[in-house]
Amino acid sequence: MSTRKLTGSANNPQIRRRYRAEKRFKAYCIGAVSIAFAIIIAFFTDIISQGYTAFWQYQVQVTIDYNDRAERLGQFALDRDMREVASRGATRSIPRAIDRNPDLLGTTEERWVPVKAEIDQYLKHGRDILEAKHEEVAAAPELPDKLRKKVDALIDEGRIESAFNTRFFTTGDSKLPELAGIFSAAVGTLYVLGITLLCAFPIGVMSAIYLEEFAPDNKLTQTIEVNINNLAAVPSIIFGLLGLALFINFFGVPRSSALAGGLTLGLMTLPIIIISTRAALRAVPDPIRQGAFAMGCSRWQVVRDHVLPSSLPGILTGTIIGLAQAMGETAPLIIVGMIAYIPEAPSGVFEAATVLPAQVFTWASEPEQAYVEKTAAGIMVLLAVLLTLNATAVFLRRKFERRW
Amino acid sequence: MSVGQTTLLLLAGLIPLGYAGFFLGRRKALNTQAEGIRLHSRPQQYGWYSVVSMAVPAMAVAFIASLLNLLGWIALPSELVLIMTLVTAAAGFGFGLRAIQPSLRARIKLDNLMRWLLLGAALISIMTTVAIVLSVIFEAMRFFREVSVWEFITGTTWSPGDSFLEAAGRGDEVGEGGGGVFGSVPLFAGTFMVTAIAMAVSLPIGLLSAIFMSEYASQRIRGIVKPLIEILAGIPTVVYGFFAAVTVTPIIVDIAGFFGLDASYSNILSPGIVMGIMIIPFISSLSDDVINSIPQSLREGAFALGTTRSETIRSVVVPAALPGVISAFLLGVSRALGETMIVVMAAGVRPNLTWNPLEDMTTVTVNIVYSLTGDQSFDSPQTLSAFALGLVLFIVTLTLNVISTVMVRRFKQQYD
The missing domain is CATH 1.10.3720.10 (MetI-like)
Structure with a gap:
């Protein structure tokens, strides 16, 4: 009987309305999460579908003829037909090669060189669409008819082939999209992150040790704490302004140099490292400290020999996360001038350099279609590195974190 | 001499002195201990004490000299700075070794030094904020000397375009109503x-x-x-x-x-x-x-x-x-x-x-x-x-x- 009564109350229109409202609300919540997931999936699909083609590149087999005209201008090493197909940059080094090794004069050589960017784009995106007689023909990359026939013929002869684009990882920026790579930006990133680490890690860990282990609870300490929390939320572009005014204009650090960028990012990463190090230090239980004090250690000995070793995994995790954040940062680096055109990898921290995100930004503002896939490919490399860094941080935490 | 060379020479002087200070200081403490005298701290703490008494004054001299140089108040040749620093280091070295006595509370002194060092690191974050505020305000003041604050806050036209012509000495090319x-x-x-x-x-x-x-x-x-x-x-x-x-x-x-x-x-x-x-x-x-x-x-x-x-x-x-x-x-x-x-x-x-x-x-x-x-x-x-x-x-x-x-x-x- 009682069961029937309950069923009855569930049939009460007011209660049914409330249950429907409950279901609706839950659906909204699930909907929000699904939208977030859909965005993530759409985002990664979009970037990968635009970028994966950049890891392959069409190459053409050419005969390089080391004649005396090529000694002055590399272009003349190719016959007239091939000059239209092969990248202009491929023959640039020929005069220098002849200069270095005069025996080459008069010899010929078969070599695979990249094709021009517009031909590469046509082969990657335009050819299939044109052959399928699709409606989107208008949007597909086009070539003049004569050139297209020549390219098609070369493909049939097997003299144009697609190969893995190692050049993308071994060269720097270039004004010719088919030759542009991320190497110099990667080297610049390493320099910048090295300096960031050198200045933010020791200072950050030392500040955190002071605040957690040494500081008396007074006005100064509270000021420092509030200040660090606020500093962590200052927009990154403001750090760029600081770097420009302080390091470049006041201390005379060369503009665009890895040093200027690294110092700026160091100041920006400092609060992140301090906050995570403090959390790691706080996780070390007090009995460890008390035990050490009871053995007659001074406060510094307690920290150095007991607290620091047990909190090291946490500190490293926080540092890696801070570095990953610094690695993706662009705005402050643009302000300190790190968007220069850098074809050669910098060989020191005082030289003009660029970093991966800044390289992505530079490519994104180039008008040529060929740079779009370069941009997306650069982003893929950047995201892969960031993902690896974050995964390492999580792994370190899982593996070495001690539960007390 | 470039900054890099000076720093390298400085380190080339200070690092061996530091090593010597540590081992001599510890030796002196160990010898004292061998005579059966009870020390206040551990021998290596005396070693560190003499390193610190050598390095800290020397670093301070180098730091102050380069800061003054940077601010342009005095212009010291870098050779002079180098010599001053190394002389200070040598003096600190001798003083530190002499000061090692069984009653010297080296452990507590080192602890206090560490405390100051750590406080110094913690203050860098405050200095960052101060530097942000100062640098931004200082440059903004220069801007507001030319553009009124009121115009900046309430004006509805933003066209800085012409002002760079003036700055380039081509102010006469600016059209009517000129300036940004x-x-x-x-x-x-x-x-x-x-x-x-x-x-x-x-x-x-x-x-x-x-x-x-x-x-x-x-x-x-x-x-x-x-x-x-x-x-x-x-x-x-x-x-x-x-x-x-x-x-x-x-x-x-x-x-x-x-x-x-x-x-x-x-x-x-x-x-x-x-x-x-x-x-x-x-x-x-x-x-x-x-x-x-x-x-x-x-x-x-x-x-x-x-x-x-x-x-x-x-x-x-x-x-x-x-x-x-x-x-x-x-x-x-x-x-x-x-x-x-x-x-x-x-x-x-x-x-x-x-x-x-x-x-x-x-x-x-x-x-x-x-x-x-x-x-x-x-x-x-x-x-x-x-x-x-x-x-x-x-x-x-x-x-x-x-x-x-x-x-x-x-x-x-x-x-x-």
């Missing part, structure tokens, strides 16, 4: 427009996701959903900028065209939406923390009165968590205001005062970037305007952060 006009209202309008769109996207999605994670999801699902959403926080802003400019903008232009609307290819809607996506994880994880810290007893009380779960959430949990949610919202706003790359890559550069999000607008951060990446001399009003804009941005975001911190602290006190 620096009325920042259109820039702030753009910034607030993009922030409003971003928050309209991120607040509902972020808050509802947080409610899902803390109220509906099982522990296992929560463990999957939370890190996945936080992926969005780890994506660099330049990547979002590319996504906005290359993918989202054309879609928006197409959709607008479908409805017969005319959308600009640098419309403000696209960076706004993408910025909203970027802010979702901030809102969701902060709100999630706050909702989780609401005591279970509040929910149980509501259930006992017969409310459904959603009624509990809407009338008990969310109102209780409101201060925390508001503070998450404010932090999100502060991120959106200072966000640079997305708007630089996807928004326009034309100052435009409008309510239509399909038109192009420009923002404060875009103008900071463009006025500092041009070829203007550093003294031109256009370059300096970046610092004035930065000053306003800094003040606004700082205020938002302080309000948000205070609200969270109040909230935590209420339930802890």
